[in-house]
Amino acid sequence: MKEVTQILTHKIFDIVHACSKELNIECYVVGGYVRDYFLQRESKDIDIVVIGNGISFAKKAAEKIGIPEKSIAIFKNYGTAMFHYQGMDVEFVGARKESYVSHSRNPIVEEGSLKDDQNRRDFTINAMAVSLSEKDYGALLDPFKGLDDLQNKIIRTPLNPDITFSDDPLRMMRAIRFSTQLNFSIETNTLASIKSQSERISIVSKERIVEEINKILLSRKPSNGLILMEVTNLLEKTLPWVSALQGVDIVNGNAHKDNFYHSLEVLDKINEHSNNLWLCWAALLHDIGKPKTKRYVDDVGWTFHQHELVGAKMIPKIFRELKLPLNEKMEYVKKLVYLHLRPIALIEDTVTDSAVRRLLFDAGDDIDDLMLLCEADVTSKNPQKVRRLLRNFEIVRLKLNEIEEKDRIRNFQPPISGELIMKTFSIQPSKEVGMIKNAIREAILDGIIPNEYQAAYQLMLSEAQKLGLTPIQ
Numbered sequence: 001m002k003e004v005t006q007i008l009t010h011k012i013f014d015i016v017h018a019c020s021k022e023l024n025i026e027c028y029v030v031g032g033y034v035r036d037y038f039l040q041r042e043s044k045d046i047d048i049v050v051i052g053n054g055i056s057f058a059k060k061a062a063e064k065i066g067i068p069e070k071s072i073a074i075f076k077n078y079g080t081a082m083f084h085y086q087g088m089d090v091e092f093v094g095a096r097k098e099s100y101v102s103h104s105r106n107p108i109v110e111e112g113s114l115k116d117d118q119n120r121r122d123f124t125i126n127a128m129a130v131s132l133s134e135k136d137y138g139a140l141l142d143p144f145k146g147l148d149d150l151q152n153k154i155i156r157t158p159l160n161p162d163i164t165f166s167d168d169p170l171r172m173m174r175a176i177r178f179s180t181q182l183n184f185s186i187e188t189n190t191l192a193s194i195k196s197q198s199e200r201i202s203i204v205s206k207e208r209i210v211e212e213i214n215k216i217l218l219s220r221k222p223s224n225g226l227i228l229m230e231v232t233n234l235l236e237k238t239l240p241w242v243s244a245l246q247g248v249d250i251v252n253g254n255a256h257k258d259n260f261y262h263s264l265e266v267l268d269k270i271n272e273h274s275n276n277l278w279l280c281w282a283a284l285l286h287d288i289g290k291p292k293t294k295r296y297v298d299d300v301g302w303t304f305h306q307h308e309l310v311g312a313k314m315i316p317k318i319f320r321e322l323k324l325p326l327n328e329k330m331e332y333v334k335k336l337v338y339l340h341l342r343p344i345a346l347i348e349d350t351v352t353d354s355a356v357r358r359l360l361f362d363a364g365d366d367i368d369d370l371m372l373l374c375e376a377d378v379t380s381k382n383p384q385k386v387r388r389l390l391r392n393f394e395i396v397r398l399k400l401n402e403i404e405e406k407d408r409i410r411n412f413q414p415p416i417s418g419e420l421i422m423k424t425f426s427i428q429p430s431k432e433v434g435m436i437k438n439a440i441r442e443a444i445l446d447g448i449i450p451n452e453y454q455a456a457y458q459l460m461l462s463e464a465q466k467l468g469l470t471p472i473q
Helices: 011-023 032-039 053-065 114-120 146-152 161-167 170-182 186-196 196-201 206-219 222-231 234-238 257-269 279-283 306-321 326-338 342-348 351-378 383-407 418-425 431-445 453-466
Strands: 027-030 045-050 073-075 080-085 088-094 098-099 108-111 129-131 295-297 301-303
Touching: 011 027, 011 053, 027 114, 032 045, 032 146, 045 053, 053 080, 053 088, 053 279, 088 206, 088 453, 161 170, 161 186, 161 279, 170 186, 170 196, 170 206, 170 222, 170 234, 186 196, 186 222, 196 234, 196 351, 206 279, 206 418, 234 301, 257 279, 257 351, 279 306, 279 326, 279 351, 306 326, 326 351, 342 351, 342 383, 351 383, 351 431, 418 453
Parallel strands: 045 088
Antiparallel strands: 027 045, 027 129, 073 080, 080 088, 098 108, 295 301
């Protein structure tokens, strides 16, 4: 039995050890904290398994530390208690064994032994335990050779994977997530089981699935996880819109690129420069409108006209179905999907001040993220073309900075408000007010007048005169 007392450096282990000795109750640190120690990764959680009542043990440990009982989060239904101590969330749970019914991932729980508790763990690398008991303090208990799997970079279930995944299908997503985050391989039988059990993902809540997808998207190379989801059939069951991007059609020898793999390449490139989850979603979904807009036109080839508009319109439905937030995060993703071709259109033509102003006006504070997305969208295999496009993007960036500094268009607020127009001409809210405001905005964006009050005021008078309005004296 291997001893790893060097893992037990946090002060909570001394406290738990003392409680274990005083109460004559066995307890162990298990799961992620042990795994992350061997991976030399920082951990923010410590999970303690108690052979007995986890809640009572937690109260005893908190009392020893001086933590008031009201500061302990207690979950009676799960037999767990948690408190925060010296930078760590410390959770206590009684050892248990679990059984499941086919229509639910909520287990029937009974008290159990350490062996029972390790048997119910999702993967061997999460089933290791280190004793905090007097008799074998610091001993590593690793019945499924999780340490070997860590060293060999393998994700494997402790028991029969068919049972593990059927019992709790979320574990299939967790397997792919751990594989992606850690750059581990999923053991052959475990991977085959995920594919055969993929239908079971339907009993898992969208919120829990999306939690795992978010972690995949924020991994160093998220494409690895999404490809695993595709080969195991989980992609079409969880992200059908992304799955629909797959495939290449050929007509008269003309083929288009596989938009699924293109989107993954864009996503990976984004992750090299940003850890913005919502920019990752925008990258994954930027071409989501292409399957609905794909057409073959003789003498032209494959077209995807207005796929950015169709894709943007799809975003609210996708967010609703995935239980993603229907707030400014959704609007951000929708905006980037809609605008992702605009900078590309700029570099194909002469970069005019007017076009740059309009891009700044429409993108606002998200212009830098939009430019990052557009640069990542350059996935051509022709290195000369890539160099040319990226060089042109640099010109656009310089022009954006120049126009922004001069004209202050980002998050544009018109110098003349609707209230001022109504007051000046003693009129009520009407289409004329909107027409005057629109004329001022367009004149500023086209560079006809500067973004300043006096110039805008004079244009207001001129436009009002055309509409037969005169200012009150």
